[in-house]
Amino acid sequence: MRASVIQIAVDEGESVESRRRRAASMVRDQAGADLVVLPELWTTGAFAYEEFGQEAEPLEGPTYETMAKAASDAGVWLHAGSIPERDPEGPLYNTSLVFSPAGDLAAVYRKIHRFGFDKGEAVLMGAGAELVTVRLPSTTLGLGTCYDLRFPELFRGLVDAGAETLVVPAGWPERRRAHWTLLAQARAVENQSFVVACGTAGTHAGVPQAGHSIVVDPWGEVLAQAGAGEEVLTVEFDPGKVATTREQFPVLKDRVLGLQPPRRP
Ligand SMILES: NC(=O)CCC(=O)C(=O)O
Numbered sequence: 356m357r358a359s360v361i362q363i364a365v366d367e368g369e370s371v372e373s374r375r376r377r378a379a380s381m382v383r384d385q386a387g388a389d390l391v392v393l394p395e396l397w398t399t400g401a402f403a404y405e406e407f408g409q410e411a412e413p414l415e416g417p418t419y420e421t422m423a424k425a426a427s428d429a430g431v432w433l434h435a436g437s438i439p440e441r442d443p444e445g446p447l448y449n450t451s452l453v454f455s456p457a458g459d460l461a462a463v464y465r466k467i468h469r470f471g472f473d474k475g476e477a478v479l480m481g482a483g484a485e486l487v488t489v490r491l492p493s494t495t496l497g498l499g500t501c502y503d504l505r506f507p508e509l510f511r512g513l514v515d516a517g518a519e520t521l522v523v524p525a526g527w528p529e530r531r532r533a534h535w536t537l538l539a540q541a542r543a544v545e546n547q548s549f550v551v552a553c554g555t556a557g558t559h560a561g562v563p564q565a566g567h568s569i570v571v572d573p574w575g576e577v578l579a580q581a582g583a584g585e586e587v588l589t590v591e592f593d594p595g596k597v598a599t600t601r602e603q604f605p606v607l608k609d610r611v612l613g614l615q616p617p618r619r620p
Pocket residue numbers: 395401469470500501502503505525526527528531534
């Protein structure tokens with residue numbers, strides 16, 4: 356399996372339309388890859404809260420159209436990162452789109468854990484409620500987005516649903532870069548799964564981005580990691596390693612479910 360992780364720079368000097376064209380061209384350059392991944396909210400920037408409403412798109416809006424075509428031009432499975440989605444009957448969502456090599460929509464994932472506590476995404480966007488997996492010929496993807504990476508129960512749910520490769524587009528800030536690498540490795544080790552995590556480069560809304568997109572194997576080894584700037588990280592891995600790791604070191608079988616809460620005196 357060859358994966359290309361497109362750590363695109365999101366800077367305020369570039370228009371959304373220009374970045375959309377550039378992202379499509381970067382996807383087309385990945386012909387020959389099995390899986391291509393873009394980051395979270397790369398049209399606006401994950402911290403450009405004022406732009407969410409202005410740049411929000413219907414699900415089948417310009418980013419959908421452009422990315423469906425880019426996936427079919429390149430003949431790749433494309434996780435097109437996420438868009439600020441305007442649901443005509445509801446709030447905005449932070450919505451990831453996955454396309455097949457034919458350019459058909461294969462999955463939609465609305466981010467479950469919204470970042471910002473009492474501001475930003477947490478108040479401007481609605482929360483998704485559904486776990487999403489996508490069956491590829493050689494592996495099953497489990498989808499999460501950025502802040503979701505801090506919530507192990509989401510990824511355990513995805514593993515229970517058959518996920519073997521956890522894909523996490525993000526707009527992670529430089530300030531918490533150490534958490535990013537640590538959490539990506541933790542999710543890989545505890546779930547005995549590959550983690551493919553794609554961040555952005557650049558600075559938007561005054562928040563310097565961490566970059567450092569990362570691919571981790573089911574043993575927790577870092578297969579590849581990007582630097583801070585715009586970069587396409589390309590990595591080859593054997594999806595069969597999930598099954599061998601789970602057979603040879605079968606910790607997932609030792610889970611004890613349904614533990615009782617502590618008794619109150
Ligand atoms: N866009 C995000 O979800 C940011 C998450 C983040 O900064 C963090 O978890 O730290």
